[in-house]
Amino acid sequence: MRVPVSWLTEHIDLGALAEQPSADDLAEALIRVGFEVEDVAPLEPVTGPLVVGKVLEIEELTEFKKPIRFCRVDVGDRGSDPAGPQGIVCGATNFAVGDLVVAALPGTTLPGGFGIAARKTYGRVSDGMICALDELGLGDDHSGILVLPPGTADPGTDAAPLLGLSPDAPDAVLDVAVNPDRGYALSIRGLGREVACAYGAPFGDPAAIDQGVPSGEGGAWTVRVEPGSACRRFVARRVTDLDPTAPTPWWMTRRLLLGGVRPISLAVDVTNYVMLELGQPMHAYDAARITGDVVVRRVRADEKLTTLDDVSRALDPDDVAVCDDSGPIGLAGVMGGATTEVTAQTSDVLLEAATWEPASVARTARRHKLPSEAARRFERAVDPAVARPAADRAAALLAHYGDATVTEGVTDVGPYAEGTEEPTARIRMALDLPDRVAGVTYPRGASVRRLVQVGCAVDVDSQDGAAGLVVTPPSWRPDLTRPADLVEEVLRLEGYDAIPSVLPAFAGGTGLTMAQRRRRQVSRSLADAGYQEVLPSPFMAPSVLDAFGLPDDDARRSAVRLANPLDADRSLLATTLLPGLLDAVVRNVSRGLRDLALFHVGQVARPSGTPGPAVEVGVDARPSDAQIAALMDALPPQPVRVGAVLTGAWEAKGWWGEGRPATWADAVEAARTVAAVYGAPLQVSNDQHAPWHPGRCAALHVDGVLFGHAGELHPKVLETLGLPPRTCAVELELDRLPVTEVLARPEVSAYPPVLLDVALVAPTDVPVAAIEAALVEGGGELLEDVRLFDVYTGAQAGEGRRSLAFALRFRAPDRTLTLEEATAARDAAVALAGERCGASLRS
Known part of the structure; x- marks a missing residue:
């Protein structure tokens, strides 16, 4: 609300103050009692001969494209010719002969440093300017000049005091932001009372002034x-x-x-x-x-x-x-x-x-x-x-x-007509409640004095041996309904700055849980691997599930619908992290970022069955165990997941080489990075799971439990969502990984390794992961690492078969391993791979 300072202080007795407050002081006072003052706009004073003029004659100059008038204005004895009127050229048409206007004569400086001088224009000499509101700094209207009411002042009267633009008596306008619960402050009456409270000055309620109008019997209208x-x-x-x-x-x-x-x-x-x-x-x-x-x-x-x-x-x-x-x-x-x-x-x-x-x-x-x-x-x-x-x-x-x-x-x-209004509810507040809430011992009587200042009627009463106040709020304060509201009034008028800032004391805890530490370590590991963390929206659109090509019975289609969504297009709680991550990819690609590796760790909502009824819990006491259990029963399961998307180049090209695009294998490697944090062995097998490409999708298991999928997304999904070709993604459910108190750590041996390579020929339909698993199991404890380093398909391998070359690293933790021991372990690994997968040594 815009409030002129001269009007705001009209009903406040500030005479007892040692110094009259300025506009900035009044703004600080309102801020002190809890209001936000958005602007203090002083009215810039006018210097020079700014006078009231009376229009005596108007000559229309018709030879110009726009309306131009040459006016004869009576400015008393203030003009260049005391014996006659002043000639002024003006383009406004909203005034007539006989009107009172404000004329800035030569030598006047208007707000903004705009100086007025006599000058020749439109074939006439203009000795000044007839002013509009915006030129005087009284508003933004430039549609016409300011016309004063008849009888306001005689021609030649100094207009600066009349307009409130005198250098010795400056006025200003405060722009006060009023909160929705303080509607009474959208008035001079309300804001004036607040200023009076801030200064402790007497306030005269303008609504209590007798206007001297008849108040006889009968009605003005039925x-x-x-x-x-x-x-x-x-x-x-x-x-x-x-x-x-x-x-x-x-x-x-x-x-x-x-x-x-x-x-x-x-x-x-x-x-x-x-x-x-x-x-x-x-x-x-x-x-x-x-x-x-x-x-x-x-x-x-x-x-x-x-x-x-x-x-x-x-x-x-x-x-x-x-x-x-x-x-x-x-x-x-x-x-x-x-x-x-x-x-x-x-x-x-x-x-x-x-x-x-x-x-x-x-x-x-x-x-x-x-x-x-x-x-x-x-x-x-x-x-x-x-x-x-x-x-x-x-x-x-x-x-x-x-x-x-x-x-x-x-x-x-009406229900609130005089004599029929309902009695205002009375509020009982403990006398020391403001002290206990603020942690400050206020002077005796401070609560009563402050509540009376805001218009409350206060009685002192005792109940059960405890002193208290019985407060009746005024009719203009419907926001005062409970003791906490009264405490707020006392605290804000006594000054929030008087309340000390003391951090609450709390007992030392046990730190983060193991699950929390692992979750943080997952984020750090992915960041170290080159991924950037994002915080996508937790909501998704129903249409994205169709874009993913999910079957009707897919569990991800069972989602919680929001009663009042922030965005009408995203009305469901996300059942998967992929929609938010893919939105981030689309947004970044549209801004020119083509090479992306993004991840997010967060919860999804996966409702199952019928949730329990919602329970309303009050704030006056801690919820009971039964209430907490009922609240939890009403919530859908919210497992913690980690998701990542990759598109563009995984290795940038440059002088060192051509680089390498991101592939499904990089998505699988991200899953290995997460599994390594938990010290869990990851088993990879091919799978078909929307929205991934059916031939480039991997199912990820830990100890036989499915814990996620990784691979390249389906081309139709990419086309529908506007994603780059060959975009890859991985989504894992961290809650399915084992959380142990022993942190995963490498076993380091001081003894040298034995390095052996084997080339196995196996059917092409046998997954590499199956052969690798057989080698690990067959190699026993001495086999430290298995790495596939070459794949060959051709005539020498045979039709329907391929050659896989593995590098095996053997090491004993307590001794130097002999070549014979390593060879025996290698042969056992090859034998088991042949038995389970039909693999044989390449000749």
Whole structure:
């Protein structure tokens, strides 16, 4: 909310302060009591002869393409020719002969360092400039010059003090961000009270000022509020014999402009002024255009309303409308209707000051995309008690500046009408609760003083031998509902900076669990291997499962659907890590990164069976074991997985060589890297598992338990998702790996190895992994390592067969191994490979 400093301090007695606060001081005061001040915009003063001028004559210069006028302006004795008017060239057309304007004469320096001098332009000599609002720093409007209300000042009067631009009395505008739970602060009344609290200064509530308007018996207009209409209070006052030509006084116009509101007419400007001053949105109806009684009700089927922005809107049955015999004439709490709009001929005005249920106004404003200033306040709750003072204030202003007559009667209906409002709930708070929460011993009486400052009624009471406060919050603070809210008020007014920052003491723990350490080690191992960690979205789109080509009965299709997803396209909890990782690949490739190796360690949701019912747990005590068990039972299983994707070059090309593209074998090697962290032997076998390529997919087992898949993704999947060709991926379930307390470590022997090579000829349909497993088992404890280093297929190997060359490393942990021992172990390994896999030594 934009607030002029001169208006903000109008109801605060700051005279007792040693030094009057500046705009920056007031901003600091608001920040101190918990508000965010987004900007402090001082009004830049004007130096030189800035005067009020009266337009005496306008000559239209028609020889130019755009409208140009040569004006004779009476500036008193301040012009270059004291005996005559000043000649000024102006391009604006929103003023006429007889209007009062603001003229910057030669020698004036306007905001922004813009100097004014006499100069010849458009064939005339212009002795100054007639100023617009933005040129004076009073707003952003440059559509026309500023026209002052008649009688504001005599021609030649110094305009700087009138505009609040004097160097000796500078004004400023504060832009205050108001939280949704503090709707009362969207007004001078609310923010002024907060500033008064910050300085401990007396505050005069503008809503408590007697406006001196009639308050006789009877109603201003017959108004009926139907049940369920979301109307809390409806106050109406009527003013008659209003002068439709009466201008808005300059002081009010200036405050509206600085508050960010465009002046329109006296009746409309008064309602906007009262809204900014008291926080009560108002609406003015042309009473002569209302037919019959006013009824507040829910909208009926097929009803429409043309709002003040000249848009015909189809209303919803959930909307609340203000109606007469003709139908809706206003959208409650949001915007009025065009049929009863106040016009330039309106002399009979019905003023509405109503309060509405916040949720109803919020739904209506969003449904019709009408974020008005009134709706902004009603959404945050408006004080029902201020409706009558606001109506009186508006009526008094119209009577004073528009020569209107205020009728005797006042209409006041609704559940919160005067005399029928429900009693405010009382809150009991322990006297020392603020001290215990803040860890600070506040001075005696601080809680009572601060709560009274914000408008609460406080009584001291004792219960069960403990002293306490019984607090009745004011009508403008519906956010105060429990002791914690009262504690917050005390703490923020006493100053958050007075609360010491002390780290809580805690007992030393046992550190990370073995599973946590292994998980971290997996991330480090993959990073060391050349992968980069990413944090993809934990949500996925249902369409990605179809893109993967998963069968209907695949367990990954059973996913938890989000009731309120952040992204409508990603409405499922991910059952696999691949969608998020592949999204990261697509994003990086689109930005020119072609060679990628990405990984992520995280949880997936794999629901199985019917989950238990959701359990609501309070925050006042620790959940019981039964509640925790019920909560866990309601959650789907969430296994920890690691996934990785590779695309482009695994080894970059350069002067050292051509490089090497990433292949399915690199994905399998990533799985070996993860398995090595757990010290688990990995068995690899071919498999068919979507979304991998059926001929380039490996199933990965540890001790006979399937723990993941790796390989190259299916070409159709890559095409559908827009991925590069030959993209590879691996996904492993870490929860299926054995977690032992003994960390995996290499066994180092001080004795030399014996290196032997064997070339085996085996059928091509026998997996290399099977032959390797047979060699390991047959070689026994002496076989330290097996590595395939050559594959040959050709005529010498035979049809349907291939030659596999393995490097075997033998070593004994306690002695130097003899060649005979190593040879015997090699022969045993070859024999077992021949028995199980049909392999034979190549001759």
